[in-house]
Amino acid sequence: MAEVRLENVSKSFGGKTVVDNLNLTVEDREFLTLVGPSGCGKSTTLRMICGLERASAGNIFFDGKPVSWLPANKRDVSMVFQSYALYPHRTVRQNIGFALKMMRVPKATIEEQVRQAARTLDIEDLLDRKPRELSGGQRQRVALGRAIVRDAGAYLLDEPLSNLDAQLRVLMRAEIKRLHVDVARTFIYVTHDQVEAMTMSDRIAVMRDGVIQQCATPEEIYERPANRFVASFMGSPP
Ligand code: ADP
Ligand code: MG
Numbered sequence: 743m744a745e746v747r748l749e750n751v752s753k754s755f756g757g758k759t760v761v762d763n764l765n766l767t768v769e770d771r772e773f774l775t776l777v778g779p780s781g782c783g784k785s786t787t788l789r790m791i792c793g794l795e796r797a798s799a800g801n802i803f804f805d806g807k808p809v810s811w812l813p814a815n816k817r818d819v820s821m822v823f824q825s826y827a828l829y830p831h832r833t834v835r836q837n838i839g840f841a842l843k844m845m846r847v848p849k850a851t852i853e854e855q856v857r858q859a860a861r862t863l864d865i866e867d868l869l870d871r872k873p874r875e876l877s878g879g880q881r882q883r884v885a886l887g888r889a890i891v892r893d894a895g896a897y898l899l900d901e902p903l904s905n906l907d908a909q910l911r912v913l914m915r916a917e918i919k920r921l922h923v924d925v926a927r928t929f930i931y932v933t934h935d936q937v938e939a940m941t942m943s944d945r946i947a948v949m950r951d952g953v954i955q956q957c958a959t960p961e962e963i964y965e966r967p968a969n970r971f972v973a974s975f976m977g978s979p980p
Contacts, residue, residue: 743817743864744804744895744928745770746791751800753786753952761786762952764800773922775931779937779975784932787899787949791930792821804895815914819955820894822885822902828873835869838887845892850860859891862924863917879910886921896928903938915942936976940964948972 746768753761761783768774776784789795793801795815802810809817828837839856847855860866863883873881880903889897902918903911919942922929933939939946940960947957948971956968967973 743770745806746789746896746928746930747803747806748791749803751787751797751802753790753795754798760762760952761790761797764952766947766954766957768928770805770895771928772924773919773929773942773944775932775933775939775946776949777933777936777946777976780934782949783952784934784949785900787848788821788900788930788932790877791896792819792898793817794821806818806862808905812886818895820889820892820896821898821900822889823900828881828884828888830873832872833869834865834871834873834876834884834887837884838869838891841888841892855891856887859887862890862921862937863887878906879914882906882910882914883917885940890921890925894927896930897925898930898932900932902931903933911938918942923966929979938978946976950975 748764748766751761751764752759763786776787778784786795790797793812797810801808804818835856838859839852842852860869863886865880865883865887868876868880876884885902903914906914907922915938931942943960945957945959946963948955948963949972956963956972961974963976964978967976967978
């Protein structure tokens with residue numbers, strides 16, 4: 743179970759506030775999308791949730807327990823980054839199993855968990871290949887595999903489809919939705935793509951200049967945008 747709650751969370755870099763007093767509760771097993779223009783603070787927010795960045799103010803809770811002071815490896819989250827960041831000289835099997843190896847998980851268990859992740863993502867037949875022998879979509883699947891091989895209460899995805907062409911992006915949207923149902927965990931998904939947000943999410947948080955403008959279901963955002971920015975960014979009818 744993993745409910746993720748941000749309470750008055752802010753982040754400044756060199757005196758410039760990039761995340762401004764954020765309040766947000768992501769429910770257990772929810773698919774919440776953080777959407778907004780480039781530079782509005784989405785990645786910084788995710789990095790604070792996973793512990794790669796420390797909040798300047800405020801608190802973060804997992805299932806009601808404060809985690810603000812826990813390092814990234816002690817938090818019950820797994821992150822998928824925008825760039826694939828696969829190890830080019832390792833096989834798909836080694837790439838997916840890498841985190842488990844670092845955690846000193848026994849070899850047989852790693853093999854079993856890698857197999858299971860690969861099965862979920864339909865890449866079982868690619869386990870012996872190297873990243874350069876894969877298509878963009880296959881590489882993206884491996885990147886997802888690296889995150890889901892580790893059981894976590896919440897999975898954080900930072901623009902995982904932004905490097906794919908339009909056609910593949912549409913396909914992978916559906917794959918990620920299926921994955922969400924399969925693993926039955928909390929997903930926090932970051933994108934600057936309105937269509938992605940509208941089609942994938944249980945709820946959407948629309949962000950601008952470090953501030954959440956509205957957090958609601960896709961229907962509510964579309965039909966009752968909170969302000970002009972939300973309406974124009976999300977393409978609601980005028
Ligand atoms: P988004 O993911 O929405 O595009 P980011 O969270 O990456 O936005 O960045 C928000 C703002 O914070 C940007 O203006 C960016 O330049 C700035 N920023 C992000 N990380 C750092 C950092 N480590 N040092 C200084 N400024 C940063
Ligand atoms: Mg970003």
